[in-house]
Amino acid sequence: GAGVSQSPRYKVTKRGQDVALRCDPISGHVSLYWYRQALGQGPEFLTYFNYEAQQDKSGLPNDRFSAERPEGSISTLTIQRTEQRDSAMYRCASSLPRGKRGQETQYFGPGTRLLVL
Amino acid sequence: RKEVEQDPGPFNVPEGATVAFNCTYSNSASQSFFWYRQDCRKEPKLLMSVYSSGNEDGRFTAQLNRASQYISLLIRDSKLSDSATYLCVVNEVMNYGGATNKLIFGTGTLLAVQP
Numbered sequence: 001g002a003g004v005s006q007s008p009r010y011k012v013t014k015r016g017q018d019v020a021l022r023c024d025p026i027s028g029h030v031s032l033y034w035y036r037q038a039l040g041q042g043p044e045f046l047t048y049f050n051y052e053a054q055q056d057k058s059g060l061p062n063d064r065f066s067a068e069r070p071e072g073s074i075s076t077l078t079i080q081r082t083e084q085r086d087s088a089m090y091r092c093a094s095s096l097p098r099g100k101r102g103q104e105t106q107y108f109g110p111g112t113r114l115l116v117l
Numbered sequence: 118r119k120e121v122e123q124d125p126g127p128f129n130v131p132e133g134a135t136v137a138f139n140c141t142y143s144n145s146a147s148q149s150f151f152w153y154r155q156d157c158r159k160e161p162k163l164l165m166s167v168y169s170s171g172n173e174d175g176r177f178t179a180q181l182n183r184a185s186q187y188i189s190l191l192i193r194d195s196k197l198s199d200s201a202t203y204l205c206v207v208n209e210v211m212n213y214g215g216a217t218n219k220l221i222f223g224t225g226t227l228l229a230v231q232p
Binding site for chain 1: 121125159160161162163204206209218219220221222223224225
């Protein structure tokens with residue numbers, strides 16, 4: 001079946017512009033996660049949702065970062081007034097809810113490579 | 118101190134060799150442990166979960182030592198296709214001791230299997 005999809009795959013923007021990154025999870029996966037991965041590092045947690053509820057946003061670096069999942073499916077990560085230090089690979093993952101067999105497996109999407117000039 | 122620490126490598130080994138990676142974690146209350154594999158320019162994928170009793174999947178064996186707070190991955194009879202970055206991963210633990218779905222990743226260990 002279809003995996004996690006993300007769009008755009010690449011985004012180049014100028015400093016100060018807003019960007020919106022989209023994630024479409026695997027069908028039936030109610031848990032959705034956003035991570036940021038710098039070159040040579042492992043993914044770093046940003047936030048996650050169960051259905052439409054944002055359960056944990058402790059990893060969002062500052063208030064320029066926000067995420068939503070209004071209908072419990074597709075999610076958008078928005079970065080306002082982008083800065084050069086925001087340049088990274090932004091990855092989305094989805095999983096079954098806790099309590100379901102196999103819930104520990106998070107399936108990652110291909111990521112959006114963001115470059116802020 | 119990082120929550121999950123790994124030797125970044127690279128580990129350069131010949132085909133057929135046995136190679137072992139270790140990882141340490143800082144939170145003694147952590148409950149769930151995993152190894153993910155990440156190929157160059159690709160997304161991370163679950164390789165195997167790590168259980169207290171140790172577990173094996175073909176050429177791969179994972180071990181957990183709770184007393185020392187380290188996790189290991191052993192790869193026997195290395196193949197060229199095993200070349201990748203291996204990420205050690207731990208579930209975050211809440212203040213009351215419950216696990217979350219929030220994963221903490223190490224920096225990854227790069228393995229290069231040479232022909």
